[in-house]
Amino acid sequence: MSTSVTDAFRAQVVRAPDAVALSAEQSTVTYAGLDRWSDALAGELVEAGVRPGDHVAVCLERSPQLVVALLGVLKAGAAYVPIDPDDPESRVSMMLTDAQVSVVVGQFFVGYTMLSVPPVPEDSAVEGLPEAAPEDVAYLMYTSGSTGRPKSVMVEHRNITNLVTDPNYVEITPGDRMLQLATVAFDAATFEIWGALLNGAALVLAPPGVVQAEDLGDLLRTNEVSILFLTAALFHRQIDVDVDAFKGLHTIMSGGDVLSVPHIRRLREALPELRIVNCYGPTESTTFVTCHRVGVNERLGGALPIGVPLQHTEIVIAGADGRPVPAGTPGELWVGGAQVARGYWNRPELTAEKFVRGSWNGERYYRTGDQARKRADGVVEFLGRMDDQFKLRGFRIEPGEVENALTEHPQVRNAAVGVRTHPSGDRRLVAWIVKSGEELDKRALRAHMRATMPEHMVPAGFVVVDELPITSNGKTDRKALPEPDWSSKSLYV
Known part of the structure; x- marks a missing residue:
């Protein structure tokens, strides 16, 4: 009740x-x-x-x-x-x-x-x-x-x-x-x-x-x-x-x-x-x-599972056809039950796309866009995002939102962002910038980002590149972006 x-x-x-x-x-x-x-x-x-x-x-x-x-x-x-x-x-x-x-x-x-x-x-x-x-x-x-x-x-x-x-x-x-x-x-x-x-x-x-x-x-x-x-x-x-x-x-x-x-x-x-x-x-x-x-004596492997559903909550691992897949098979994590929100405010199309009915039972689910699999014992293992989105310090970040803000700066022609691990072990947001002209004032760019984005969406470092690498389907190839030189002062200012 x-x-x-x-x-x-x-x-x-x-x-x-x-x-x-x-x-x-x-x-x-x-x-x-x-x-x-x-x-x-x-x-x-x-x-x-x-x-x-x-x-x-x-x-x-x-x-x-x-x-x-x-x-x-x-x-x-x-x-x-x-x-x-x-x-x-x-x-x-x-x-x-x-x-x-x-x-x-x-x-x-x-x-x-x-x-x-x-x-x-x-x-x-x-x-x-x-x-x-x-x-x-x-x-x-x-x-x-x-x-x-x-x-x-x-x-x-x-x-x-x-x-x-x-x-x-x-x-x-x-x-x-x-x-x-x-x-x-x-x-x-x-x-x-x-x-x-x-x-x-x-x-x-x-x-x-x-x-x-x-x-x-x-x-x-x-x-x-x-x-x-x-x-x-x-x-x-x-x-x-x-x-x-x-x-x-x-x-x-x-x-x-x-x-x-x-x-x-x-x-x-x-x-x-x-x-x-x-x-x-x-x-x-x-x-x-x-x-x-x-568990106190649990054998810890390469990754920690994300566990079992909360009370009155259901987890379904769905295949490309939107139907549940067998245990051990990777798929998209769908959430059903008492934790699922009403939807997005004033975004009916997005709500209809992400909050869906299961074709096999008519129940309402939220499609997370996360890839996971369910073990035979019902424990869920997280396998990463199915798209470009990532999380940093608990906040969800859509790269597109940060990249749009970067390209609004007049000295930036093109931009990509991604998360990289600093030698200290911290994960940090990095921006790769294609300049629109000869100059790039990184201090001014950081100030521009601070004025438009919350702090967790302001890149920690800026790497200047000639062009952004592209995948065969025309998207930015984030995996091919060069590793930042963490020892270089120019990365930060």
Whole structure:
């Protein structure tokens, strides 16, 4: 039986009103306090004209106010559109326009009603707030688009509640303390925030900004964090810098990219009691759809499997004919069941292309574009993308979107991007540039990219080439692009 996020949260308030819901720096907020505070904002949103089904942008740094804003928007019957405050203004403006936002909570943008999160109220006197249904849209999240235009995924309340209710991949109890580290515009934040609050746990908010690997251990120990999610890049870096940072946890979860088996081995040797969970899932299927718990004595081969489906979720490996293939056969990974989002906002053709009905059973599936195979025991192995798209630090990147932005610079005639591994082991975004004239001012090009793209889509290095290599079918041959000279200063500026 699915439920809405707001109903599931209120059930926790009734169960333990005085339990700590939020912990940030030196302050805490109880479940009852968070309920009153978010009610107050919901009341202000309704007074400002927000109606059920509206879209409200939330543009705030990690803070109690951020969580209050998300919950307040849902209590007003609207869907939130999470905006990273560090994103370039041009991109934010595009998202606000595309999502047809009615109000912005947090930051002021010309042409939009702006509301601040009110102070903590003494008591709750807000009545008559609308009721959200499980099938209502809870949030719209933007991901990279192959046409150069980001697309927005509509995720429903029931998708979120299924993600975190009686999860089969992690135990979350009222005694747990979960760290909120992901930016709100990245769907790992969906698991962190609602995973804690809909299970009666305490949500520990990391300070705003980037938390360095050298500082994470102190943050985890001081706040007695027990469950942590890190993107693959941060997970690998943390093991390299300070594996003991994970000592107080009972569960470490990672995903968003392929996990390194040597790093898993090192972590398992250092902290054999720690539960390690490898998670996989696109934004269109609400953060995670498969997870693999690494066994204490599991034999680790060349690659870690992505595991078995979440509760009430189905994984089908489909062949070119769109029908399931036998175990052990590679094919496209399709996701069915309770995690599948409604579709793309205002993109009916793309929704029809990616969200399809199974010809063999009529059920609805999301086609991920990822290649995988299912072992005889039902465990899924990830085999890579079927197209050019890649993930970096947990974010999906469509090369076309970055390349379009690069070629908008007057000194760039043609461009290609790809991910390469730096000698330090980090995976980095690299751009190969064909100049339009004699000059290429790399500093100006980087500034242009920073003004138009979020940070994870700004190349770390620029390689000048005479021409881009082409495959026999006329596409850029990304595999044939020359390896960057990481020791050359000209790569970076």
